[in-house]
Amino acid sequence: MSLVLKPLSHFLRFIPDKVHTRLISRVGGHFMQGQAITSRLDYMEGKRLQLSITDTKNCWKFVIRNHRLVDDAQSKDVADVHIQGDLKTFLLLATGNEDPDSLFFSRHLSLEGNTEDGLYIKNLIDAMDFDTNVYLQQILGQTLAAKIAPLVDRLDLSKRFHHLGERLFMKH
Numbered sequence: 001m002s003l004v005l006k007p008l009s010h011f012l013r014f015i016p017d018k019v020h021t022r023l024i025s026r027v028g029g030h031f032m033q034g035q036a037i038t039s040r041l042d043y044m045e046g047k048r049l050q051l052s053i054t055d056t057k058n059c060w061k062f063v064i065r066n067h068r069l070v071d072d073a074q075s076k077d078v079a080d081v082h083i084q085g086d087l088k089t090f091l092l093l094a095t096g097n098e099d100p101d102s103l104f105f106s107r108h109l110s111l112e113g114n115t116e117d118g119l120y121i122k123n124l125i126d127a128m129d130f131d132t133n134v135y136l137q138q139i140l141g142q143t144l145a146a147k148i149a150p151l152v153d154r155l156d157l158s159k160r161f162h163h164l165g166e167r168l169f170m171k172h
Contacts (some may be wrong), residue, residue, distance in 0.1 A: 005087055010057040012087070018073045021060045022087035029068040037128050038067040047117055048072055051080035055086040081118045086108040093125070102123045132157070 012020065032038050044064040051060045061079065063072040100122045103109040110117040126170040127140040132152055136145035 005091075009056050009087060009150065012053065013057050017058055018071075021062065021071045021073045022059065025061060025062060025069045025071045031130070031135065032068065034134040035131060037132075039082060040127075041067045043120060047080040048075065049115075049121065050082040051090075052082065052084035053087050053090060054084055059169060078113075080114045081121050082112040083109055083118075083121070084112075092168055136137060 013127070035122075047064050049062045049064065051062075052058065061072040061075060062069040063075070064070070085103070085108055087105055089098075093100060093103060093109070096110075100109070104111060104122060111122065133145065133149050136149055136152065140148065151152055
C-alpha cells in the first residue's frame with residue numbers, strides 16, 4: 001500500500017463499518033440532491049448493495065430507497081449486488097481517474113450477485129456527472145445559487161478533484 005493511502009487505510013480499519021455506512025449514506029444523500037442520476041434509481045428501489053474494500057477489510061451495506069443509498073448495516077439479508085476491490089481502486093473510481101469498465105474488465109473491481117442489477121449499477125457509476133449548479137439550487141435556493149455559481153465555476157472543483165486523484169494515486 002502506498003504511503004499516501006496509509007492514513008486513510010488506518011482510519012477505515014479502526015472506525016467501525018457502521019459509522020462509515022451511516023456517513024456515506026448521509027453525505028451521499030446530501031450531495032445527490034437534485035442530481036439527474038437519482039431519477040434512474042427507480043429501477044433499483046429496494047435493492048441491496050454491498051461494497052467491500054478488500055485490503056482494509058471494510059464492508060458497507062446499503063439499500064436503495066427513495067432515490068438514496070440508505071444505511072443497511074444491520075440487515076442480515078444478502079446483497080443483490082456486491083462490489084469489491086482494494087482501496088486504491090475505489091479511490092481511482094471516485095476521483096474519475098479510471099472508468100468503471102476498465103476496472104471491472106481488468107478485475108480490479110469484482111461484481112457479484114444479480115448480473116442485471118450489477119450492470120445497471122456499473123452503468124450508473126459510469127454516467128454519474130455531478131451538477132454543481134443544481135446542487136447549489138437545492139441547498140441554497142435559486143437566487144443565492146445564481147450569485148454563487150459563477151464563483152464555484154471559476155474554482156473548477158471537479159477538475160481539481162480529478163487532478164488530486166492523479167497526483168495521489170496514478171503512476172507517473
